[in-house]
Amino acid sequence: MAKASITVINLLCLLVLCRATESPQYEVVHVESDFEIRHYRGATWMSATVNDLSFQRATLFGFHRLFQFIQGANLNFSRVAMTSPVVTSLIPGAGPLHSSAYVIRFYLPAKFQDSPPTPLPELNLRPYTWDSHFVAVRKFSGFATDDTVVKEAEKLGTSLSLSPWANSTTSTDYAYSIAQYDPPFHLFSRLNEVWVDVDASIFAGKATF
Numbered sequence: 001m002a003k004a005s006i007t008v009i010n011l012l013c014l015l016v017l018c019r020a021t022e023s024p025q026y027e028v029v030h031v032e033s034d035f036e037i038r039h040y041r042g043a044t045w046m047s048a049t050v051n052d053l054s055f056q057r058a059t060l061f062g063f064h065r066l067f068q069f070i071q072g073a074n075l076n077f078s079r080v081a082m083t084s085p086v087v088t089s090l091i092p093g094a095g096p097l098h099s100s101a102y103v104i105r106f107y108l109p110a111k112f113q114d115s116p117p118t119p120l121p122e123l124n125l126r127p128y129t130w131d132s133h134f135v136a137v138r139k140f141s142g143f144a145t146d147d148t149v150v151k152e153a154e155k156l157g158t159s160l161s162l163s164p165w166a167n168s169t170t171s172t173d174y175a176y177s178i179a180q181y182d183p184p185f186h187l188f189s190r191l192n193e194v195w196v197d198v199d200a201s202i203f204a205g206k207a208t209f
Helices: 001-018 054-070 146-161
Strands: 026-031 036-040 045-052 086-092 099-107 125-130 133-140 176-182 192-196
Touching: 045 054, 054 099, 054 125, 054 133, 054 146, 054 176, 099 125, 133 146, 146 176, 146 192
Parallel strands: none
Antiparallel strands: 026 036, 036 133, 045 099, 045 125, 086 099, 086 176, 133 192, 176 192
């Protein structure tokens, strides 16, 4: 039964992710050989918290709840267009991935930025205002698995420590985030990213939004 449920959820992901259009707006303010610094403007997301030690399971079941929301499981009965990426943020804690919980986020289209539909209570979702912030971003290909996300996050941490951005990471509720852009059926040239918040105050006066 569990395998069947996961298959159904994967099919749902396939149907909606391939139609993704809108994405959060950002400006690249600095580029290194294997990462870049971006400035993201403030935006509203819908979020699902999942208590699980597995990044993959948490993302799967968190997105399933978000999928129901965008398909009309809200008090407005509104259908919400799919966006990309789907972002999973790791809340530091115990366990093999040093996490006891994850927050899976869905970027709301411009139409709903100012007035998000209210999710049905049983979905246990909440709007999240992600304020304007700077992030260090490392891109990686393939599938984002429990093993690969940890390795890619460690690589970004090493790169930061050897760059002018050493000790620039900022204290937040999340250790790092994983952004996934592609549907499950997309087997090649997949795009994923590791995001880590950084202090980029030197760019604060140069941001265009």
